[in-house]
Amino acid sequence: MIDFSLDPDLERLKARTEDFIRDQVIPYEGDPREQAHGPTDELRHELMAKARDAGLLSPHVGTEYGGMGLDKRAMAVVFEAAGYSLLGPQALNCAAPDEGNMHLLEVVGTEAQKDQWLRPLAAGEIRSCFSMTEPEGAGSDPNMLETTARLDGNRWVIDGHKWFITGFDGARLNIVMARTAERIEHGQGATMFLVDNDDPAIERIRVQDTLESSFAGGHCEIRFHDLVVTPDRVLGEIGEGYKYAQVRLGPARLTHCMRWLGAARRAHDIATAYANKRKAFGKPIGEHEGVGFMLADNAMDIYTSRLAIWHTAWLLDAGDEARQESSMSKVICAEAAFRVVDRCLQILGGMGITSDTLVERLWREVRPFRIYDGPSEVHRWVIARRLLSRARKQARPE
Numbered sequence: 384m385i386d387f388s389l390d391p392d393l394e395r396l397k398a399r400t401e402d403f404i405r406d407q408v409i410p411y412e413g414d415p416r417e418q419a420h421g422p423t424d425e426l427r428h429e430l431m432a433k434a435r436d437a438g439l440l441s442p443h444v445g446t447e448y449g450g451m452g453l454d455k456r457a458m459a460v461v462f463e464a465a466g467y468s469l470l471g472p473q474a475l476n477c478a479a480p481d482e483g484n485m486h487l488l489e490v491v492g493t494e495a496q497k498d499q500w501l502r503p504l505a506a507g508e509i510r511s512c513f514s515m516t517e518p519e520g521a522g523s524d525p526n527m528l529e530t531t532a533r534l535d536g537n538r539w540v541i542d543g544h545k546w547f548i549t550g551f552d553g554a555r556l557n558i559v560m561a562r563t564a565e566r567i568e569h570g571q572g573a574t575m576f577l578v579d580n581d582d583p584a585i586e587r588i589r590v591q592d593t594l595e596s597s598f599a600g601g602h603c604e605i606r607f608h609d610l611v612v613t614p615d616r617v618l619g620e621i622g623e624g625y626k627y628a629q630v631r632l633g634p635a636r637l638t639h640c641m642r643w644l645g646a647a648r649r650a651h652d653i654a655t656a657y658a659n660k661r662k663a664f665g666k667p668i669g670e671h672e673g674v675g676f677m678l679a680d681n682a683m684d685i686y687t688s689r690l691a692i693w694h695t696a697w698l699l700d701a702g703d704e705a706r707q708e709s710s711m712s713k714v715i716c717a718e719a720a721f722r723v724v725d726r727c728l729q730i731l732g733g734m735g736i737t738s739d740t741l742v743e744r745l746w747r748e749v750r751p752f753r754i755y756d757g758p759s760e761v762h763r764w765v766i767a768r769r770l771l772s773r774a775r776k777q778a779r780p781e
């Protein structure tokens with residue numbers, strides 16, 4: 384039996400987070416330090432200082448490493464509240480990719496690695512990035528990984544080419560996925576390395592100009608030229624990188640859903656207020672069925688997304704890997720959030736495409752979520768494969 388009620392402590396935390404976002408974060412929207420490749424570190428630090436004072440920093444990290452130690456269901460509540468402003472996750476230090484990287488370090492890292500990287504990340508002192516995607520190699524298909532790490536004595540030497548590395552500019556830690564076997568087979572053969580991001584063997588080719596602009600440090604194309612890494616920088620076991628990628632990606636997909644649900648709700652509130660106020664043909668436009676139905680569809684998309692997030696969070700808290708459910712939630716929420724924001728833009732008429740409201744920006748920010756952390760098509764394909772395989776196993780001979 385799934386319990387959807389919030390206990391009084393969580394109700395209070397929800398209200399406290401909502402108040403914090405409204406009173407202390409939203410006033411910063413439009414600050415010139417929000418730039419084309421994300422908010423500057425100066426702005427982030429200013430916002431994080433406020434969250435620290437409010438006792439809201441790093442909700443997802445264990446208390447022993449300096450966070451609030453929330454479980455996934457509590458995170459769902461707090462992250463949605465944070466997502467109501469694009470600056471909210473930055474303020475609470477629970478934005479991608481740091482949030483997923485902190486989770487990965489907490490689950491897989493050694494105590495020494497946690498001391499070196501997790502503690503300063505949780506304190507908001509440093510940033511990190513995660514290097515997986517390649518222009519010619521790994522993308523939707525991780526088995527195409529071309530970046531290699533070869534042993535030279537007891538050191539690893541990494542060579543490869545990556546892009547879309549979110550947060551690369553300004554990150555202190557780079558978590559690099561490289562092939563340590565001839566080929567990837569049965570999910571084995573890739574290894575994760577914890578790399579100092581200022582190593583001169585890492586070339587920053589360019590910052591990529593993208594549709595959205597909310598991730599600190601933007602997205603970069605980079606190259607590793609004989610990057611030497613000592614054995615203590617291996618994260619987990621050699622060859623098990625893809626197992627750990629699931630540790631990172633499963634929950635990280637869901638936390639993206641939580642944050643973007645908050646953003647969708649923001650757009651919906653703006654559109655609802657406009658539909659109540661703006662008149663056409665003698666009455667508020669919301670009272671015309673065409674607009675009213677769009678608002679109703681928004682409410683249903685928001686409701687379905689929250690249910691999907693809550694059920695998956697509940698499974699994860701119970702120790703279930705919830706692979707199928709996180710895939711389904713990712714597709715449900717990414718597509719629903721975009722539909723909601725797109726309808727809101729339509730409801731606002733001409734003003735919708737201007738920067739007079741946040742909706743135009745949210746439309747640009749939400750769209751890429753249908754691509755990263757697995758495109759919708761790939762998730763559907765994986766879900767279908769699991770369904771077919773389960774049906775084959777259950778099928779009895781005629």
Ligand SMILES: Cc1cc2nc3c(=O)[nH]c(=O)nc-3n(C[C@H](O)[C@H](O)[C@H](O)COP(=O)(O)OP(=O)(O)OC[C@H]3O[C@@H](n4cnc5c(N)ncnc54)[C@H](O)[C@@H]3O)c2cc1C
Nearest residue numbers: 513514515516522523547548549751755756757758760764
């Ligand atoms: C904003 C943003 C941030 C990102 N941040 C990072 C990051 O920090 N680190 C990192 O490593 N990567 C990052 N990525 C990369 C992201 O993970 C990849 O874009 C994603 O995995 C898809 O890979 P690809 O772009 O190479 O698409 P491709 O593999 O070229 O696929 C293109 C399209 O083909 C279709 N397709 C592929 N396979 C199938 C299939 N089996 N069935 C049906 N259709 C299919 C899909 O429609 C897909 O969109 C980011 C991407 C974006 C957009």
